[in-house]
Every structure is written in structure tokens, then in C-alpha cells.
Amino acid sequence: MSIDIQGLINPVVRDIPPSGIRKFFDIAAEMDDAISLGVGEPDFVTPWHIRDEGIYSLEKGMTYYTSNSGLKELRFELSKYMKRRFSLDYDPLTQLLITVGGSEAIDLCIRSVICNGDEVLIPEPSFVCYSPITRLAGGVPVPIVTKAENNFKLTAEELKAAITPKTRVLVLPFPNNPTGAIMNEEDLWEIAEVLRGTNIIVLSDEIYAELTYGDKKHFSIAQIPDMYERTVLVSGFSKAYAMTGWRLGYACGHPDLIKAMTKVHQFAIMSAPTTAQYAAIEALRNGDDDIEMMKNEYDMRRRVIVQGFNDMGLECFEPKGAFYAFPSIKSTGLTSNDFCERCLREKKVAVIPGTAFGQSGEGFIRCSYAYSIDSINEALSRIEAFVKTLK
Amino acid sequence: MPELSYDKKIEKVLELLHKDCRKSLEEMATMLDIPMTEVADIIDKLEKDGVIIGYGARINWDKAYSQNTVTAYIELRVTPQRNKGFDRIAERIYQFPEVKAINLMSGSYDFGITVEGKNIKEVSLFVSEHLAPMESIVGTATHFVLKRYKYDGVICCKPSKDEREVISL
Numbered sequence: 249m250s251i252d253i254q255g256l257i258n259p260v261v262r263d264i265p266p267s268g269i270r271k272f273f274d275i276a277a278e279m280d281d282a283i284s285l286g287v288g289e290p291d292f293v294t295p296w297h298i299r300d301e302g303i304y305s306l307e308k309g310m311t312y313y314t315s316n317s318g319l320k321e322l323r324f325e326l327s328k329y330m331k332r333r334f335s336l337d338y339d340p341l342t343q344l345l346i347t348v349g350g351s352e353a354i355d356l357c358i359r360s361v362i363c364n365g366d367e368v369l370i371p372e373p374s375f376v377c378y379s380p381i382t383r384l385a386g387g388v389p390v391p392i393v394t395k396a397e398n399n400f401k402l403t404a405e406e407l408k409a410a411i412t413p414k415t416r417v418l419v420l421p422f423p424n425n426p427t428g429a430i431m432n433e434e435d436l437w438e439i440a441e442v443l444r445g446t447n448i449i450v451l452s453d454e455i456y457a458e459l460t461y462g463d464k465k466h467f468s469i470a471q472i473p474d475m476y477e478r479t480v481l482v483s484g485f486s487k488a489y490a491m492t493g494w495r496l497g498y499a500c501g502h503p504d505l506i507k508a509m510t511k512v513h514q515f516a517i518m519s520a521p522t523t524a525q526y527a528a529i530e531a532l533r534n535g536d537d538d539i540e541m542m543k544n545e546y547d548m549r550r551r552v553i554v555q556g557f558n559d560m561g562l563e564c565f566e567p568k569g570a571f572y573a574f575p576s577i578k579s580t581g582l583t584s585n586d587f588c589e590r591c592l593r594e595k596k597v598a599v600i601p602g603t604a605f606g607q608s609g610e611g612f613i614r615c616s617y618a619y620s621i622d623s624i625n626e627a628l629s630r631i632e633a634f635v636k637t638l639k
Numbered sequence: 640m641p642e643l644s645y646d647k648k649i650e651k652v653l654e655l656l657h658k659d660c661r662k663s664l665e666e667m668a669t670m671l672d673i674p675m676t677e678v679a680d681i682i683d684k685l686e687k688d689g690v691i692i693g694y695g696a697r698i699n700w701d702k703a704y705s706q707n708t709v710t711a712y713i714e715l716r717v718t719p720q721r722n723k724g725f726d727r728i729a730e731r732i733y734q735f736p737e738v739k740a741i742n743l744m745s746g747s748y749d750f751g752i753t754v755e756g757k758n759i760k761e762v763s764l765f766v767s768e769h770l771a772p773m774e775s776i777v778g779t780a781t782h783f784v785l786k787r788y789k790y791d792g793v794i795c796c797k798p799s800k801d802e803r804e805v806i807s808l
């Protein structure tokens with residue numbers, strides 16, 4: 249009798265459903281001329297001067313672990329960056345932790361706070377990791393459905409209605425993947441009003457902060473004076489600097505929280521990749537122009553894709569952040585899943601069903617515009633042709 | 640959206656056209672969030688003012704089928720003519736159809752010119768029979784292009800392929 253491996257898998261892990269995103273890629277990967285608007289990472293390569301610093305650090309032999317919290321020089325540079333770009337003050341020695349992507353920072357934050365049935369409020373549709381991480385920590389994910397008619401923002405009423413005595417964490421995933429929604433300063437003051445006097449920590453996932461379009465800059469809930477203390481701001485280098493593969497992110501917050509997170513981090517990870525940290529110092533010092541260049545490029549594509557969907561009769565709310573459009577496909581009468589599956593099989597375009605980001609994504613599809621204008625135009629015309637066949 | 644300043648609009652239109660001059664007015668208007676008529680007016684003005692002096696494809700001649708072209712970069716040292724400076728000489732040089740580009744340079748030579756021909760011999764003959772004998776030219780140095788890696792901002796020899804792998808996000 250061989251060992252029953254399946255039976256040994258932690259039931260929490262076993263019950264995590266497979267990613268709804270991968271499925272379509274796997275099909276697309278087998279097709280010859282499939283075109284994709286599926287990928288959620290920048291199509292730019294990391295700017296050369298940043299790569300060059302990474303290479304230079306290797307030439308110099310900087311191949312050791314860094315301190316658990318990350319290179320001191322990087323944390324000092326990050327502290328200056330947070331001040332310069334978002335008017336936020338963080339002490340580099342006690343309030344910043346360098347992590348393996350924003351992903352690890354999210355995991356650390358939830359694991360450091362959540363246990364035994366604590367509730368985590370998760371606005372949906374949103375990035376896929378918050379709920380499984382909560383479950384693995386023994387917590388209970390509580391989705392809050394954001395609505396198209398509210399521009400997919402979290403409203404104060406929705407938040408108030410979801411809070412229970414067990415609520416410990418509110419995830420604020422804005423700018424949002426997949427909807428492209430943002431929360432501006434006034435919206436966040438209303439959220440702050442509800443949180444005041446509660447014992448709820450805000451996990452603010454601001455990985456797309458630098459990709460905020462329009463005349464207003466990104467505003468963080470941590471910029472509201474009495475929200476600063478309770479907010480763990482999570483971000484990273486992946487999206488702002490096109491550095492996904494380097495796996496580097498960070499958390500900023502109250503020294504006690506950062507200390508707790510550092511404890512988990514030191515046992516799980518030890519320290520974030522050293523080469524990436526050297527490259528990141530260069531990014532923070534001399535990368536503002538790169539951010540601007542890439543943002544302008546995304547912004548132009550954003551207008552093309554939104555216009556394209558609206559022109560073909562798929563109503564598309566104007567995304568104000570990140571690099572995703574989230575058009576409604578309700579007019580076609582298909583479910584998100586059927587739409588995506590048929591679109592892929594019949595017209596060879598891979599887009600992601602909204603339901604991959606929570607049940608509330610039903611009736612929508614996520615289309616990344618981290619693609620060249622030519623790919624976007626080609627995908628749009630194929631989707632349009634597909635929609636026409638449904639009439 | 641904050642309204643772009645006129646100068647900024649010009650800059651953006653030029654950037655888009657430089658990247659891809661086949662882009663439609665409609666698409667440029669959408670990308671820049673300005674009316675199509677305004678894009679058309681801007682382009683008209685740029686053409687009239689001689690800012691845009693032509694539209695053409697960026698060609699990697701190395702890959703063009705059965706196309707034989709060699710390119711040489713030639714440094715010229717000259718003696719400027721009284722009252723006419725360098726312009727007079729430049730005007731005489733750029734009349735040759737073989738000369739594709741000419742720039743007045745700072746540094747150890749005066750003009751840098753790009754010359755194209757069918758083969759090395761043809762270009763060499765052009766230099767020795769037409770350029771070198773010109774009375775104001777005191778010296779030439781001819782460098783042939785062996786391989787083009789990047790041209791006008793575009794990398795020539797690498798196919799652009801989407802290297803992003805399947806990942807759950």
C-alpha cells in the first residue's frame with residue numbers, strides 16, 4: 249500500500265479552486281495564431297539603466313543575502329520615493345520591509361494579523377490572491393461586491409454593512425485589477441469615516457499607484473492622518489518599472505506591524521533577491537522618467553481600447569488606473585465564461601472572464617492593454633467580428 | 640483630462656507619426672484625446688512649416704529580397720569658402736543622388752555623409768571620382784557599414800516576440 253499523498257494535502261489547500269486565468273492561456277498556448285489580451289504584466293522590458301545596475305552588482309560580486317528587511321540603501325531610497333511621489337513619511341529602519349513582490353507583502357500582512365476565523369473584507373472583483381491567503385491563515389474572506397454603476401468603487405455604505413465584530417482587515421485593492429477603478433481622495437475620506445474607531449487594519453494594495461491616469465495623482469488612504477497608523481501599504485517594482493521577473497516589492501506601515509511581518513518573512517524567505525534590490529535602487533533614483541514614458545504609452549492604448557469596445561457595443565467603463573479594460577458583455581447574452589471560451593475557439597483571441605476575479609465579475613471580461621497598439625487593434629477587430637456573429 | 644498645451648500636442652503627434660506614419664487620423668485623435676480635425680490641422684501645419692519633410696518606411700535593407708545595397712559613412716574635411724561658409728559646399732554635395740544624408744559636424748572632421756550604392760566598388764568610385772576631386776575637399780575617410788543593429792530607434796535584427804509566460808494573475 250503506497251502512501252496516500254492526496255489524503256495528506258491540507259484540506260484548505262485542496263479546496264482552493266484552480267486559477268480561472270490560467271485555463272484560457274493553456275488553450276491559447278496550443279493555438280498557432282491566437283492573440284492574447286490576457287497577460288497582466290507590462291510588455292515593456294525593464295529600462296536598460298536599471299538592468300545594467302543589476303548586472304553591475306553581479307560583476308562586483310554582490311551575491312550575498314541582504315539583511316532580512318532589505319538593503320539599507322534601498323530602504324532609504326524607498327523612503328525618499330514615498331515622500332516624493334505620495335507625500336508619505338516612513339522611517340527606513342522601522343517602517344519599511346523589502347519583499348519578494350507585492351505578493352509576499354500581501355501574504356505577510358494577512359498572516360501577521362489573521363487567525364481563527366478573523367474576517368478579511370475583500371472588495372470584488374479583484375486580484376485573485378487575497379482570499380486563498382486569508383483561508384490559509386485560518387481566516388474567513390468576506391467579499392464586498394463593487395458595482396459598475398458606482399464605477400467599481402467601494403462605497404462607505406457597502407463597507408459599513410460588511411463589518412462585523414470579527415473584521416480585522418480591509419483590503420483596498422485600488423487602482424484595481426481587473427476593473428481599472430480607482431478611489432480618489434474624497435472616496436477614501438468616506439471610507440476613513442467608517443473605519444474610525446474600529447479595530448480594522450487596512451491592507452492597501454497600491455501596486456498600480458503609478459499607473460493612474462487623468463489629472464489627479466494617486467492618493468493613498470495612508471495620506472489621511474488618522475488612517476496612516478492602521479494602514480499597511482503594499483506595493484512593488486513590477487508594474488511601475490516593468491520589473492515583474494525581478495520579484496521585488498515592499499510593505500510600509502506601523503513599526504509594530506512591520507516587525508511582525510519581518511518575523512514571518514525571515515523564516516519563510518530570509519531576504520528578497522539581492523540583484524533585484526541593487527537594480528531597484530537605480531529604479532528609485534533615476535526611474536521617474538521611465539514611469540512617465542510607460543504611463544503615457546498605456547494611456548494612449550487605454551483610450552484606443554475603451555473607444556473600441558464602446559464602438560462595438562460592449563459598454564466599457566473608463567478605467568482610471570492599472571492597465572485593464574473591463575467591458576460588459578451582458579448585451580451578448582452570454583456568460584463571461586462562454587464568451588471567452590467561444591471568442592478563443594472561434595476568433596482566437598484570449599481574454600479573461602470577469603468571474604476569474606470573483607462571482608461579481610459575471611457579465612464582464614478583462615482585457616489587458618499591456619500590449620502593442622497593433623495587437624490591441626487586431627484583438628479588437630476579432631472580438632468585434634465575434635460579437636457580430638452573435639446578432 | 641487636463642488639456643494638452645499646443646506645443647505638447649505637436650510633440651505627441653510627431654512622436655506618433657515618427658513611430659508609425661501610417662496611423663490614421665482617427666486613431667491618433669483617440670490616443671491623444673483631441674479632435675480629429677485638430678490632428679489634421681496640426682499635421683498640415685507641420686508639413687507647411689517643413690517640420691515634416693516626408694513619409695516613408697523604415698527598411699532593413701539587409702533583409703530586403705535580392706536587394707543589393709551597401710552603405711558607407713564618409714567623413715569629409717573641407718576648407719570653407721569665403722562668405723559662403725560650409726553651406727555652399729553642402730549644397731553641392733547633397734545634389735548627388737548617392738548622398739542620402741549630410742550633416743555638418745563638430746570635432747575632427749567637417750561633414751559626415753551617408754552614401755549608398757550597389758556595391759563597395761560603386762561607392763568607392765563615387766568617392767574618388769566625385770567627392771575627392773572637389774576643390775574645397777581636403778580629405779575623406781570612408782567607412783562601410785557591415786551590419787545594422789539598430790536604425791532610427793528600431794532594433795533591426797531581433798524578431799520581437801512576446802516572451803511573457805502563462806501565469807495566474
Ligand SMILES: Cc1ncc(COP(=O)(O)O)c(C=O)c1O
Nearest residue numbers: 349350351375425484486497808
Ligand atoms: C492587484 C495586484 N496586487 C499585487 C500583485 C503582485 O505583484 P508582484 O508580486 O509582482 O509585486 C499583482 C500582480 O498582478 C496585482 O495585480
